[in-house]
Amino acid sequence: xxxxxxxxxxxxxxxxxxxxxxxxxxxxxxxxxxxxxxxxxxxxxxxxxxxxxxxxxxxxxxxxxxxxxxxxxxxxxxxxxxxxxxxxxxxxxxxxxxxxxxxxxxxxxxxxxxxxxxxxxxxxxxxxxxxxxxxxxxxxxxxxxxxxxxxxxxxxxxxxxxxxxxxxxxxxxxxxxxxxxxxxxxx
Amino acid sequence: xxxxxxxxxxxxxxxxxxxxxxxxxxxxxxxxxxxxxxxxxxxxxxxxxxxxxxxxxxxxxxxxxxxxxxxxxxxxxxxxxxxxxxxxxxxxxxxxxxxxxxxxxxxxxxxxxxxxxxxxxxxxxxxxxxxxxxxxxxxxxxxxxxxxxxxxxxxxxxxxxxxxxxxxxxxxxxxxxxxxxxxxxxxxxxxxxxxxxxxxxxxxxxxxxxxxxxxxxxxxxxxxxxxxxxxxxxxxxxxxxxxxxxxxxxxx
Numbered sequence: 021x022x023x024x025x026x027x028x029x030x031x032x033x034x035x036x037x038x039x040x041x042x043x044x045x046x047x048x049x050x051x052x053x054x055x056x057x058x059x060x061x062x063x064x065x066x067x068x069x070x071x072x073x074x075x076x077x078x079x080x081x082x083x084x085x086x087x088x089x090x091x092x093x094x095x096x097x098x099x100x101x102x103x104x105x106x107x108x109x110x111x112x113x114x115x116x117x118x119x120x121x122x123x124x125x126x127x128x129x130x131x132x133x134x135x136x137x138x139x140x141x142x143x144x145x146x147x148x149x150x151x152x153x154x155x156x157x158x159x160x161x162x163x164x165x166x167x168x169x170x171x172x173x174x175x176x177x178x179x180x181x182x183x184x185x186x187x188x189x190x191x192x193x194x195x196x197x198x199x200x201x202x203x204x205x206x207x
Numbered sequence: 208x209x210x211x212x213x214x215x216x217x218x219x220x221x222x223x224x225x226x227x228x229x230x231x232x233x234x235x236x237x238x239x240x241x242x243x244x245x246x247x248x249x250x251x252x253x254x255x256x257x258x259x260x261x262x263x264x265x266x267x268x269x270x271x272x273x274x275x276x277x278x279x280x281x282x283x284x285x286x287x288x289x290x291x292x293x294x295x296x297x298x299x300x301x302x303x304x305x306x307x308x309x310x311x312x313x314x315x316x317x318x319x320x321x322x323x324x325x326x327x328x329x330x331x332x333x334x335x336x337x338x339x340x341x342x343x344x345x346x347x348x349x350x351x352x353x354x355x356x357x358x359x360x361x362x363x364x365x366x367x368x369x370x371x372x373x374x375x376x377x378x379x380x381x382x383x384x385x386x387x388x389x390x391x392x393x394x395x396x397x398x399x400x401x402x403x404x405x406x407x408x409x410x411x412x413x414x415x416x417x418x419x420x421x422x423x424x425x426x427x428x429x430x431x432x433x434x435x436x437x438x439x440x441x442x443x444x445x446x447x448x449x450x451x452x453x454x455x456x457x458x459x
Contacts, residue, residue: 025243046245049354056347057245060252170342177336178259 028054029079030062031072031110031124040072042110042122048073051161059163059171068172071163074108078159080133083151087141094134104129105156107136109144112151122153130154212393215386216327217271218289219396221279222384222432224264225290228280229439230311231257232446236298249347253308256340263333270329281450285440289432293376295439302355302365303373309348310377310410315341317405318397326394349413356417363418370414371422378427381406 025047031040043062048054054073063071082093107130112122125144130136136154163171208216234254241247265276293311298304319341322334355366381403390396411421450457 047243048245052350053354056350057249059343060249061245170339170346174256174340174343 025049027076028058028073029076030054030058031074031122032058032062032068033070034067036069040070040124045076046073051075051159055161055163063172063175066175068175069168071171072160074155074160079153079155080137081151081153082137084146084149087152094138100131102131104131105158107133107139107154108157108160109136109140110153110155111144111149112153113148122151127157128154211386212389212395213271215384215389216330216395217268218384218386219390220264220268220271220330222289224261224268224276224279225288225432226294226311226380227257227261227264229288229290229442230294230308231255231261232442233294233296233298234304234308237301237304242301250304253344253347256344260337260340263337267329267333277450278455281447282455285435285443286433288435288439288443290435290439291376291379291432292428292434292436293373293379295436295442296373296376297438299369300365302362303369305348305351305355306366306369306373307376308344309352310373311380312341312344312348313410313413314377314380314402314406316345317402317409320405321397321402325396330395352413352419353417356414356419366417367419370419374422375425375428378403378424379429379432382427382430382432384432 026049027045028048028051029045030043032043033040043058046054046057046061048057051073054075055071058071058073059068062068086093107128109125109128110122111125112120114120125140128136128139128143130139133154133156136156137152140152140154231254234250234257238247238251238254241250261280262276265279268274268279269276293307296303296307299307316338319334319338323331323338325331325334352366355362357363381399383399384390387396387399391398407424414421
């Protein structure tokens with residue numbers, strides 16, 4: 021039995037002039053819990069200004085290879101009577117290890133995920149992009165501006181100590197070194 | 208400050224620090240054992256926050272008494288602790304932990320909101336700082352209370368059971384300390400009745416909203432913080448074990 025909750029993609033904005041960027045994912049029973057879990061898992065120490073979470077199954081994703089090899093995803097046109105709504109578009113950019121990020125490119129108006137993908141491909145630059153994501157804006161749970169003092173700002177006043185700054189670690193290393201020396205003497 | 212007021216301030220700070228420390232320790236017992244990974248991390252964060260608050264209160268107390276926090280925490284026996292029995296109880300099931308944390312967080316919010324206006328400035332400043340984190344704790348525990356209270360038949364049953372058991376324990380949070388009248392008169396702390404009324408005004412409608420029955424108000428489980436459960440000594444034995452292996456002079 022799968023006991024996991026549904027997966028949510030987490031997007032974090034770290035600087036006013038930076039777009040929201042995919043930080044990873046969390047499991048949660050609903051959007052509000054996903055937002056809280058995202059805060060606890062991803063943003064306790066670094067700077068964070070805003071968080072978004074979206075159910076992973078609401079994300080429509082295409083790699084550039086998939087787009088080049090197969091256009092069947094577009095074969096079912098959007099229901100003409102469906103309401104136009106806002107979609108968020110994201111791009112995975114960069115290829116080098118450690119420099120691969122899914123970042124928020126902007127918004128498009130569409131009647132379906134496929135139409136939103138198509139609009140995103142028309143609207144945004146393809147430079148250095150190798151994966152495209154779109155999701156309906158209404159499925160995204162976002163932190164509010166007035167959440168910042170309780171969700172993000174306490175992290176600023178916390179000292180983040182690397183494990184090697186704790187004296188106990190240093191002492192244990194000395195102890196180990198000491199034991200190793202004793203071992204050598206005995207040989 | 209008058210010496211009697213100063214002693215009362217130190218007692219107040221010790222009570223608040225002990226509650227935070229012991230609750231933080233109980234919460235930390237879930238680290239690696241919570242029902243789901245994300246919740247494990249979330250509760251570990253809350254545990255760390257509570258320990259952080261304990262350190263803040265201990266550091267303020269040190270300014271008054273000169274007592275080193277590490278010595279006070281690791282070299283004091285159960286009978287010298289001034290924690291309420293609520294925080295001493297074993298962690299129970301997850302509903303029990305969440306209900307305890309919710310009742311405590313809501314009481315903290317009521318108290319800290321008022322302490323932020325304390326006439327004793329170090330307490331006012333620390334309270335304002337702690338309060339921002341408590342807003343998040345309340346949000347997390349409230350979210351869980353609603354989901355457990357309104358979730359399945361089992362989650363509702365476990366949550367109501369925990370609430371019924373913990374209610375009289377929670378009420379001990381509002382029992383005035385022996386010299387509290389001095390502090391109220393000096394404008395250092397709010398009146399305990401006022402804090403309790405504010406707590407009940409928040410908690411009662413919220414619990415009903417979460418599908419739970421608010422227990423009828425009964426006397427608090429204890430009227431003195433000198434009375435402890437049997438669980439405190441066992442908790443301290445474990446918490447203090449490493450420090451006491453080495454002696455108080457060892458540097459970590």
